[in-house]
Amino acid sequence: MRTPPKVLTVPAAACCAVLLATACGGGGTQDGGSGSTDRSADIEAALEEGGELTLWTWSTKFDDAVAAFEEEHPQVSVDLVNAGQSADQYTALQNAISAGENVPDLAMVEYFALPQLALSEQLEPVGDWGLDALEPEFTASSWEQMSYAEGTYGLPNNTGPLVMIYNERLFEDAGAEVPTTWEEFAEAAELIQEDSGAHIASIDPGDAGGLDSFIWQGGGRPFQFEGETGTVDFTDEGTRRVTSYWSDLVERDLAASQPGWTDEWWRALGEGSLATWITGAWALGNISNTLTDNAGDFRVAPAPVWDGAAPENAENGGSGFSVVRGSENTALAMGFLEWFSTNEASLDAQVAAGSFPAQTSVLEDPDYLAAEYDYFGGQQANEVLVAASDGVADGWQYLPYQVYANSVFGDSVGPEIEEAGSIQDGVEAWGDELRSYGESQGFQVD
Amino acid sequence: MSTAPPADPPRRPRRRRRDWTGLVFVTPFLVVFTVGIVAPLVYASGLSLFRDQLIGGRSFVGLGNYADALTDARFLEGLSRVALFLGVQVPIMIGLALLAALVLDSGRVRAMRFMRIGIFMPYAVPSVVAALMWGFMYGDRFGLVAQLNEATGLALPSPLSSTWVLAAIGNVVTWEFVGYNMLILYAALRAVPEELYEAAAIDGAGEARVALSIKIPALRPALWVATLFSIIGSFQLFNEPNVLQSLAPAAISTYYTPNMYAYQLAFNANQVTYSAAVAVLLGAITVVVAYVAQRLTERGNRR
Numbered sequence: 001m002r003t004p005p006k007v008l009t010v011p012a013a014a015c016c017a018v019l020l021a022t023a024c025g026g027g028g029t030q031d032g033g034s035g036s037t038d039r040s041a042d043i044e045a046a047l048e049e050g051g052e053l054t055l056w057t058w059s060t061k062f063d064d065a066v067a068a069f070e071e072e073h074p075q076v077s078v079d080l081v082n083a084g085q086s087a088d089q090y091t092a093l094q095n096a097i098s099a100g101e102n103v104p105d106l107a108m109v110e111y112f113a114l115p116q117l118a119l120s121e122q123l124e125p126v127g128d129w130g131l132d133a134l135e136p137e138f139t140a141s142s143w144e145q146m147s148y149a150e151g152t153y154g155l156p157n158n159t160g161p162l163v164m165i166y167n168e169r170l171f172e173d174a175g176a177e178v179p180t181t182w183e184e185f186a187e188a189a190e191l192i193q194e195d196s197g198a199h200i201a202s203i204d205p206g207d208a209g210g211l212d213s214f215i216w217q218g219g220g221r222p223f224q225f226e227g228e229t230g231t232v233d234f235t236d237e238g239t240r241r242v243t244s245y246w247s248d249l250v251e252r253d254l255a256a257s258q259p260g261w262t263d264e265w266w267r268a269l270g271e272g273s274l275a276t277w278i279t280g281a282w283a284l285g286n287i288s289n290t291l292t293d294n295a296g297d298f299r300v301a302p303a304p305v306w307d308g309a310a311p312e313n314a315e316n317g318g319s320g321f322s323v324v325r326g327s328e329n330t331a332l333a334m335g336f337l338e339w340f341s342t343n344e345a346s347l348d349a350q351v352a353a354g355s356f357p358a359q360t361s362v363l364e365d366p367d368y369l370a371a372e373y374d375y376f377g378g379q380q381a382n383e384v385l386v387a388a389s390d391g392v393a394d395g396w397q398y399l400p401y402q403v404y405a406n407s408v409f410g411d412s413v414g415p416e417i418e419e420a421g422s423i424q425d426g427v428e429a430w431g432d433e434l435r436s437y438g439e440s441q442g443f444q445v446d
Numbered sequence: 447m448s449t450a451p452p453a454d455p456p457r458r459p460r461r462r463r464r465d466w467t468g469l470v471f472v473t474p475f476l477v478v479f480t481v482g483i484v485a486p487l488v489y490a491s492g493l494s495l496f497r498d499q500l501i502g503g504r505s506f507v508g509l510g511n512y513a514d515a516l517t518d519a520r521f522l523e524g525l526s527r528v529a530l531f532l533g534v535q536v537p538i539m540i541g542l543a544l545l546a547a548l549v550l551d552s553g554r555v556r557a558m559r560f561m562r563i564g565i566f567m568p569y570a571v572p573s574v575v576a577a578l579m580w581g582f583m584y585g586d587r588f589g590l591v592a593q594l595n596e597a598t599g600l601a602l603p604s605p606l607s608s609t610w611v612l613a614a615i616g617n618v619v620t621w622e623f624v625g626y627n628m629l630i631l632y633a634a635l636r637a638v639p640e641e642l643y644e645a646a647a648i649d650g651a652g653e654a655r656v657a658l659s660i661k662i663p664a665l666r667p668a669l670w671v672a673t674l675f676s677i678i679g680s681f682q683l684f685n686e687p688n689v690l691q692s693l694a695p696a697a698i699s700t701y702y703t704p705n706m707y708a709y710q711l712a713f714n715a716n717q718v719t720y721s722a723a724v725a726v727l728l729g730a731i732t733v734v735v736a737y738v739a740q741r742l743t744e745r746g747n748r749r
Contacts (some may be wrong), residue, residue, distance in 0.1 A: 091713050206695025228501050259695055264585045283659075285547060381692040403499060407700060414696030415608065442501030442717065 022297040024362060033137045038130040039331070043338070050075025053285065053329065053336055055321075060087040061285075065351035069339055086110060087403055090117065095339035096351065097122055097326050106337060110319040112209065115225070115400040117322070118148035125151035126286075129334040137342055142358035146320045148400075149227055154322030155341040156358035157350075160280020160302035160315050161388035162213055165287060168377070169297065170198055172276045178301050182245060189254035192275050199256040201276045202268070204247055205417040206259050208409035209316060211242075211427070213280075216314035216396045218242035218306055223399045229444040232399070232434045234427040241306070243423040246331040251420040251440040270294050278303050280316035281385040285354030287373040295374065300381040301390055312398065313391035318358070356385055363389065365441035401441060405434050411416035489627070494723035500716055511723035520701035521724055527612065528703050532680040535616040540672055541628035542620065544665070548657055550628075551635040562632070566625035573622060575669075577689035580618045581606075584693070606690065608697040615686045623679070627672045634668035635661055670743050674736055681732045684709070704728045 035324065055066070055078055059389045066078050083391050090113055096103045109117055117123050126132050132152050135143050142156035147289055170180060174195035176188040189200035204210050215222060219238030224231045234243075249255035268274045270291045277283065287298065298302030305311040321341065325331040326361065340346050347362050363386045373381045399405050412433060438445035497507045546565055555561055568576065583590035586604040595602055597695050605614035640661065646656050684705040691698040700714070701707035704724065711721035 087714060116500075204695075206692070257695060257696075258587075261581065262693055264587050264589065264693075267588050401716075404715050407710065410691075410695035411699045411701070414699075418608070418696035437715070440499070442499040 001382060012411075032255055037128055038133075039128070039242075039334075040130055041309045042331045043129065043335040046329065047073060047076065047335040049332075051329050051332050052079065053106065054078050054079045054081055054091060054104040055106040055108075055332055055336075056081050056083045056104040057303050057321075058089060059083050059108065061350060061353040061355045062108075064353055065340060065346040068345045068349050069336060069343075072339075072343075072345070076332065076336070083107075086113075087407065090403055093117070093324065094120070095124060097324070097367075103326040103328075104324055105329060105333040106321055107324055108157070108319050109322050110317065111142075111315070112212075112317075112398045112402045112406065114320070114322075115148045115398050116148060116403050118151065118153045119400045121205055121254065122325055123153040124325050124327070124330060124334075125153055126155065126323070127151055127338075128332070129331070131155065131334060134342060135337065137360060138358045139360060139363070139389060139392075141315060141389075141394060142318065143316070145315075145398075146322075146396065148154035156320040156339055158282060158318055158355045159358045159389060159392075160282050160317035160356070161385065161392055162217060162278060162316055163283075163297050163388050164276050164278050164301045164303045164385060166301060167198075167272055167274075167284065167297055168277040168299050169270075169439055170196055170272055179304050180294075180301075180302065181304055181308045182304045182329065186245075186249065186254065189249065190318055193254055196272065198273045198275050199268075199310065200249070200254055200274075201278060202256040202260065202274055203250065203256070203417055204260040205257055206410040208406040208413075210260070210279075211246075211409075211413065213314045213316040214242045214246070215239050216393065216428075217244075217303070217312060219312065219393070221395055221397070222427075223402075224399050225397060225443075230399075230438075231446045232405045232431045232438070234446075239427065240424060243427055246417075247420070247423045248421075250417060257324040257417045257420070266290055273295075279389060280318065280371075281356040282317060282354075284356075284373070284376070284381060288373075289354075296377050298382045299376055299379055300373075302384060302391075312393040313388050314396065315392055320358070343432070356389075399434065400440070400443070401434075401438065404437060406428075408433060408437075458631055490722040491726055493719050494726050496719045498719050503612050511720050512727060514720070515724050515727050518724075520699075520707055521727075524701050524704040524707050525728075528680050528683050531612065531616060531683060532677060535619060536676040537672065538616075539624055539676065540618045540627060540669065542624050543631055543672065544669070544737060546624065546628040547631035547635055547665075548661060551661070552653060554653075554656075565628055565738070567628040568622050568624075571622065573685040574689055576622050577618055577686045579616070580621070581693045582629075583692050584614055584690075585595055604684060606692075606694040606697060611690065611694055611697040613685075615683070615690065618686050619683070623676070627676070630672050631665055631668050633664050638664045666743075670740070673739065673743075677739060678732055681705075681728060681735070718732075 040215075050073070053076065057080065063080065066080055070076065070078060083089045083104070089107070093104070093107055109123070114123075126134075134155065135152075138156045139159060142159050143152070146152050146154050146156050166178065170192055171188065174188070174191040176191040177184065179188045181187040183198065190201055192198050205289050207442075215234075215238065218241050219235050220234070220240075222232060222234045222239060222243060224233075232378070244254065244336040250257055256268070258268065265274075265399070269277060269287075270293065277287070284300065288295070291297075303313060321337055323330055323337055342359065344361075347357060347359055350357060351362060351368065357363070369383050369386060370380055371382050372378045409430060413423065413426035415421065416423050435445045479723075494511050495506060495508055496504050497511065498504050507673070533632045549555055550558060550562055567740045571579075584605040586592050586595070586602070586606070591602055591605060594600065603610055605611065605617075643656065646660060647735050651659065682705055687698050687702050688706055700710040705728070707726045708728070711717040711724060715721075
């Protein structure tokens with residue numbers, strides 16, 4: 001960034017950013033929307049009348065479902081906009097709402113970001129429109145994750161129960177069983193290391209979501225919030241066993257410390273220097289689209305658990321769709337949301353595009369369960385995914401400022417992972433930072 | 447007989463007509479300057495007097511944000527890092543640029559045009575692309591570093607580790623801007639009058655003596671311009687570390703440079719107002735450093 005500058009451009013550059021971003025928090029007067037109101041007649045009328053909707057998502061998995069909606073509702077047109085990925089989109093959304101311009105009608109929202117967006121009143125509670133009656137259509141944990149405080153702020157769409165994608169050959173060559181518990185996972189790691197020098201897995205020093213999922217799975221519940229008060233606590237037993245486990249694997253060089261999703265990382269996975277990828281169920285589509293040369297190399301198994309007798313799983317990622325507060329046609333947006341989230345034609349299109357849905361009607365569908373994946377050697381992988389989804393433990397919460405929390409994960413936990421230090425020290429330092437940030441933002445955090 | 451000299455005809459006081467033509471020429475600049483620089487600056491300065499909270503909204507805090515920033519360990523860490531960067535990388539880069547300009551100007555290299563374009567070429571590569579490209583080469587598993595290790599049997603440390611990443615960024619920035627600075631210096635050298643060289647030749651000065659006694663003194667103003675740009679560039683360091691962060695999340699923090707910190711505050715931390723204070727402060731510090739550097743150079747010139 002060293003173009004010939006004028007002296008004044010230093011503050012000016014930052015000011016442009018400043019112009020774009022102003023504080024969030026609309027002046028909504030509605031309450032959390034705990035009560036349910038049946039407004040199906042209004043929604044019907046809006047769909048009848050038609051109009052234009054704008055939907056923000058960075059995923060391309062929903063194009064066909066949206067097209068199917070437009071086919072059935074020719075009087076409605078839906079404009080799909082990619083306003084940036086994850087944190088970028090949330091920033092753009094916040095800016096649009098505070099500027100009161102170019103506010104989309106709907107947006108894809110990841111579960112971790114939902115509390116923050118709900119708290120700052122950026123999303124419409126579905127209860128005001130009677131859509132909370134749809135709760136039985138979705139898995140319990142996905143519904144819980146679209147809810148904050150008393151309200152539900154959109155409908156769940158896809159989930160990411162942890163599964164283990166593994167390189168079958170590396171296990172066979174090393175004579176290692178596919179592990180079902182973390183103990184077996186560490187044993188397999190030694191065998192594979194001896195045989196081929198490969199790491200059993202990588203842990204990303206910049207990815208809060210990955211470690212969060214492991215902590216969730218291990219029984220830790222570091223974030224507990226009710227409204228504006230809550231706790232951040234990484235000292236419980238569940239967290240400790242997870243952090244010491246991964247510190248140990250990294251220290252013994254059985255697991256690699258490596259940022260994910262980079263070119264180097266994909267190559268490591270493709271060339272067999274990483275034996276497994278423990279990730280959300282949505283990742284099946286990503287690996288088969290990226291490592292196209294490796295068709296047949298990988299299989300999908302349940303993620304290892306801590307207690308084989310009482311297995312508990314967790315989620316990694318996943319998202320829903322919400323109607324944005326400030327939409328000029330909320331009734332129509334709700335109508336779209338309902339159809340998009342529950343109509344069979346829509347769900348078929350989403351599944352075909354590789355989404356792992358949160359709708360129980362799909363998860364219980366025998367045809368869905370029996371589907372064979374050529375990429376995974378003809379495996380009926382959906383059975384594994386659905387079982388993984390059923391096993392998700394409840395009670396996990398994200399912070400009402402999780403977007404910020406994730407952004408500073410690399411500052412405190414990153415170096416501990418990278419330098420094979422104590423990940424426990426790292427998460428506790430992260431916790432200190434999150435408490436003081438929470439306090440500075442007006443929360444009461446212990 | 448004498449005649450009185452005819453009296454001067456009374457001079458009519460010439461009304462000075464104000465000439466507004468100049469203003470017409472200046473207006474486009476003034477408009478852009480006001481909209482693009484003055485307004486945001488005023489706006490940011492205004493914003494920096496407030497505090498934002500997720501709970502509680504916006505409140506006036508006067509100079510509170512500035513007081514916070516001046517004791518903010520993260521801001522100060524970023525600031526000392528870019529100061530170190532400035533102290534090490536800028537002399538190396540300007541030195542290389544000077545060397546390249548002198549070599550080209552000596553006229554003793556073959557394929558001079560090709561060399562000139564070649565050295566300048568990296569400047570045409572956007573810095574984001576440059577950082578991505580170098581990030582790829584820095585990879586110690588599959589990148590160029592890995593290949594070097596394999597080919598030579600060495601165990602080079604990873605350029606993306608916390609120890610080396612600042613040097614790695616310095617290398618990218620040097621690669622990008624040597625050519626640009628060389629061009630400034632080279633252009634200044636072309637403006638040196640031919641007579642000076644002739645005189646030097648008559649006096650029996652060699653190529654090295656000419657460089658030391660004629661060329662480098664003649665380059666002083668151009669060197670100053672190049673250094674000024676580089677000082678500002680160092681304080682503004684953002685693109686290269688920001689791009690490399692995804693490859694080295696543990697080594698490059700969110701407050702690695704002051705600009706990265708300002709960005710993080712505005713876009714991830716919901717602290718636009720504090721971010722504005724950090725940005726204004728950084729701008730002020732840059733101005734002061736540039737001014738001090740200029741005074742030092744002037745003193746050097748007078749001597």
